[in-house]
Amino acid sequence: MRKPLAVGLLTYCVISFSGFAQKIDAEYDSKIKEYTTDSRFLPASLLQVADHPSIPSPLKHFGEVIGAPGVMHNTTEIYGYYQLLAEKSPMIQIKQVETSEEGRPIYMVIICNDDSMEKLDTYKGYLSQLADPRTTNPEEAEAILQSAKPVYYLNGGMHSTEMGSPEMLMELAYRLVTSEDKTIKQIRENVIVLINPVSEPDGRDKLVDWYYRYTKARTEWEDGFPRSAPYWGKYVFHDNNRDGLQVSQAITKGIFSIFFDWHPTVMLDLHESVPLLYISTGTGPYNEQVDPVTIGEWQVMANHDITTLAAQGMPGAFTWAFYDGWWPGYGIWVANNHNSNGRFYETFGNAGANTYMRDLSTQKYAGDPATTREWYRPDPPTERVYWSARNNVNYMQAGVIASLTYAAQNGEQLLRNFYQKGANSIRKGKEDSPKAFVIPAKQNDPAMAAYLVNQLRAQKIEVHQADSGEYVVLLDQPYRNLAVSLLTEQKYPKEAKFPPYDDIAWTLGYLYGVDVQQKDSIGYELASLKKIETEVAYKGEVTGQGNSFFINYAAQNTVLPALFWIKEQDKNAEIRVLKSEFAVGQDTLDAGSMVIRGLSASKAKELAEKFGLDLLRGSESPESDQTHLVQLPKIAIYHTWFNTQDEGWSRYTFEQRGIPYTSIDKDDLKAGSLKSKFDVILVPRARGDAADFIHGIDSRFGPMPYTKTDQFPSHGLPDSSPDMTGGPGFLGIENLKQFVEAGGVVITLDNSTVMVAETGITRDLESYTASGLFHPGSVVTVKSKKSDSPVLYGFPETFSIFRGNGPLYQVDLAKRDMMLLQYGTKPLKDEEPYTGKIMGMASLEPQKDEKAETGKEPPYVRSGMVRNEQTIIGQGSIFNVPVGKGRIIAFTFDPLHRFLNHHDAPLVWNTLINWNNLGD
Incomplete structure (x- = not known):
């Protein structure tokens, strides 16, 4: 099944274009050839691996080359190799940026030449200055562009079953610090390379153990056996690449930490799922708030990488036909959301280091078979490929080197684009509408309003506060486009030819239950607005007099945890829920509100501040049949x-x-x-x-x-x-x-x-x-059928929810x-009242629909898109x-x-x- 490699031709090509005299590790090269199943899967650029006298290659360190059959490395081994490289070479550093939920370190590796390494803070400072055109004028930017270097961030090991990138990146790192090849030297001199070797270390170790425990013994790809451990991270599985808006998991915090520390010019996330190499651009529709400059960069860089692989005779590289470019919550979209360039690869992985016969005959992308020649796939693969882990390493590494080469040769243009995108954002904030967003101080759940402010700040969106308490997002700022994206409704086109890749709505005001208002003018004295520099929290207050404490319930998120806290503090405290409205002084409490007895004044104050809940004191006591006792469940x-x-x-x-x-x-x-x-x-x-x-x-x-x-x-x-x-x-x-x-x-x-x-x-x-319903993740309208149900306490008759x-x-x-x-809001057909004649009864006058006369019903889709929505309404x-x-x-x-x-x-x-x- 395996074709013999054209060894002589490959060696000749390397020598002819390399033009350097360096001792080559013949054993390493030989093993690469042995483990590659077809000569077309091995570009000449990946041979001629250096035999360095003092820096150990993966072969010397591990006893095998990267991509060897049956060999996978866990995080201790991977990090240990980078630490060894850092000890042996002045051109590489490794530093911890985060700790996983299970306590494993998340590292960042820095690779560049001696000059860059000695002046890292200087180069980092250049990018920080270019990131904010408000403080760096065009003349200053032009001077910086003559000295700055692009930073290229490679992210590996996000999806744990996609096991090739943490392996490949070790070999790439060795190549970058040892090779004297002209292309590698150009990368080293002109680019600062950042590597996140294993962005999800908990999942990596689980899957390496899974591989050795179970899948290494498998001989057939389509045998039905689970290719993955049941868990990756402590909480999140494949959705660890859907956390870019929440910033809740350590993997995302690590990615964000690296980005905001460095402002990398390009970020490339390394994934595996598509034969043989997909280079992201997407079919569209593209997110409307992504700068057109970024979209242009996607196309240019993808075509550059495909062309480079084609020039080396590698089949199966393509772009366009996978993914769309709409959802802004992927990890790597921290770059696209912040005026950099975020892209990804999908190579063909085997969820381990086995070699399998893979059948591509039924795979389709954008409606086309994966094996047909298309404008976006000029050299398709055959319907069956005999595929090894080393093949995967070859494709991924050749693509990465091609992309790093583009950055090395076009660094000034990439940096100029980065600065220009920030300037474009500020200009739109000044000239376009809205000019600002206002988050009023009065909210049903003020703690969630504070949470929204903190989430915006986690994205480095600037938020101010007015003297009157409301929060204000002024849009003449570098990340204006992201603020607009997060705080306005999404309008996904119904006529889109291909289905969306993921959720299509993320309007944070709807998702958080926070009132956010768009403003076409700024109604504040700017000097009176105070920029928020730290986390904000809503601290509730206790008002009134009396022995009982009341919570006016409006579906606040912190009420249930507050009730558990009360019982922890005093198990004898009594909590009752009101079944109907009840007056306390001048306030009328809604059904679902709570009365708490047996809680001290000091504990009530602590509760209000800790959980962001306003408490009302009163002496009023509802009748027993107006309430029910809360017995917190197991x-x-x-x-x-x-x-x-x-x-x-x-x-x-x-x-x-x-x-x-x-x-x-x-x-x-x-x-x-x-x-x-x-x-x-x-x-x-x-x-x-x-x-x-x-x-x-x-x-x-x-x-x-x-x-x-x-x-x-x-x-x-x-x-x-x-x-x-x-x-x-x-x-x-x-x-x-x-x-x-x-x-x-x-x-x-x-x-x-x-x-x-x-x-x-x-x-x-x-x-x-x-029939015909297509309902990708969108914010839609719902209506109470039984508004007195305790499940619906705190919600109005009509509100919105998120549904996919x-x-x-x-x-x-x-x-x-x-x-x-x-x-x-409309009932089902069988619930509509009959208005026709009834034999045997006198005719009745049709009842008027007062609601229809007094106002329009809200639309079903509030943010996103639903096709054939009439089939779900009711x-x-x-x-x-x-x-x-x-x-x-x-x-x-x-x-x-x-x-x-x-x-x-x-x-x-x-x-x-x-x-x-x-x-x-």
Whole structure:
């Protein structure tokens, strides 16, 4: 199967264009050739590896070359090699920038020539000056451009199953500090290279252990065996590249730390999924707030890299037909959002170091087969390729060297573009509308308004505060475009030819439940505005007199954790929820508000400040039938072993909010006695069908332990199992049903509603197919069907939530009172009142629709795009389904989506607060 390599030709080509005399490591070259399966997969530029007298190559250090069959390195080995290089060469430094959730270091490696290394702070300062054209005028910028060097940031190991980049980057680093090849010397002299060798170290170590524990022994790619450990990071799986707006995980904090310290001119994120090398530009539609200069750079650099690989005879490189360029929350988009250039590669990885026969015949991108010749893919691969880890290293490294070469040869232009994009942003802030955003001081949840300010500042967007308390975002600033993107509605084009790559709406005011106002003029004396320089926090106040403390509830995110805190401070404190409006002095409290007794004045003050809640003191006492007692539940969060992505976000959200829980899995369901241990079981979204929820990972692969051992020390976190296969089975499903029947509450989010609706736990929910509905992640309008339901406490009759593509369910008309919330504002057809004649009865005058006469209904789509929205309007978004003595609260969207839609989360918190008072 393997074609012999044209060794003589390759050697001749290297010597002819290199033009230097350097001792070559013949053994290293020989092994590269041996492990590459086809001569066309090995460019001449990757041979002639230096045999340096004092700096050890990967072969000398590890005993094998990078890309050797059956060899993968963990973070200790990878970091150890970089540390050795830094000891041996003055052209490389390594420094820690962050610590992972499980305590592993995240490092940044710096590579450049001696001159650059001696003046790193000077070059870093140049980029900082170019980043803000308000403080660096064009003449000053022009002088800087004559001395500055571009900084090129390479990000590796983000997605842990994409295992090639942490390997390749070690060889690249060795090449950059040892090679005397003309191209490498030019990179070293003209560019400062930053490398994040393993941006997700927790996942890297889990997957290296997984490889040696399980997949190294596999011989067929399509054998159905899981290629990944169940977890990567402590909380986040593949979504670790969807955290760029939240900045919640250590991986993102590390990337942001590097970016804002250095302002790299170009960032390249190294991924693996597409044959043989995809170089990002995307099909569009592009994010409207990305500067056209950046979009032009995407095209120029992608075509440069493809051309360079084509010149070396490498097939299968392409651009355009994968991804779109819309969502701004990828890790590498910190560059595109801040006037730099963020791009990515997708090479073809095998989730390890095995060599497999790979079938490309069914793969399509932008509607075209992966193996056809197109304008964007001038040299396609064959329908089958015999693919090795070394092939992957070759493609990735050749592409990176091509891109670094472009930066080395066009550094001044890239830096000039960087400065110009900041100037463009400031000009638009002055000339275009809006001129500013205002976040009023009065908010339903003022703590979330403070959170929004902090999130904007995490993106280096400047925020000021007026004397009257409101926050003001003036738009004549370098990151004006990002501020506009985050604070305005997204209008994704319905006519887009290809489906979006990810969510298409992210308007933070909607997602956080914060009122944000656009202003076409600045109604402040600028000198009176104070720039915010530190984290802000809303500190609640206690007002009034009396022995009781009241919280006027408006679905504030901090109320539930505050209640747990109260019980920690004094277990005898009594908390009651108002079932209807109640007057306290001059204030009228809404249903869902709380009265707290037995709390000292000092603790009340501490609570108000700690949780950002205003408390009202009063002597009024509602009647007992006007309230119900809060008995805080024992909560379990269930996770499957076949899909942990969203369960991790739920755990993270609970921990950030300070809500205690117990993590459970299939074995806990099978063990039974659930009601004796828990009151509420939350089932976060998990992608799968009913069979997946029942049977889990195919038992033919069992037993499959995920346990910490001396040989595999990274496994067993954040949960362990002696055997991941098998699922809870019918016994576990029956035990879950018994839990509900005995009075427990099960909350299902989005697709996990499958677990209760299609396994027999309830037969009231029926699957509903909305014909032609296409509903990518967007902010949409919902309306209360039962506004007195405790699940909806604190929310108005009509509001917005975030929803993506997911299954829908319905109930019969006779059971429609189970529907708490609907999509859109119009009723279903079978709920519309009959206005025609009725035989046997006198004709009645049709009733007028007063609402239709007094104002327009809000649009269904508030931010984003939905096709055929009429098929979902009126359908249920939350159901309250009685099962025995208990309840199923079934969501057909995810209110805990990626720690983003905080406005929706209180629908879950309401369920937990009122778990034992959810219906008759």
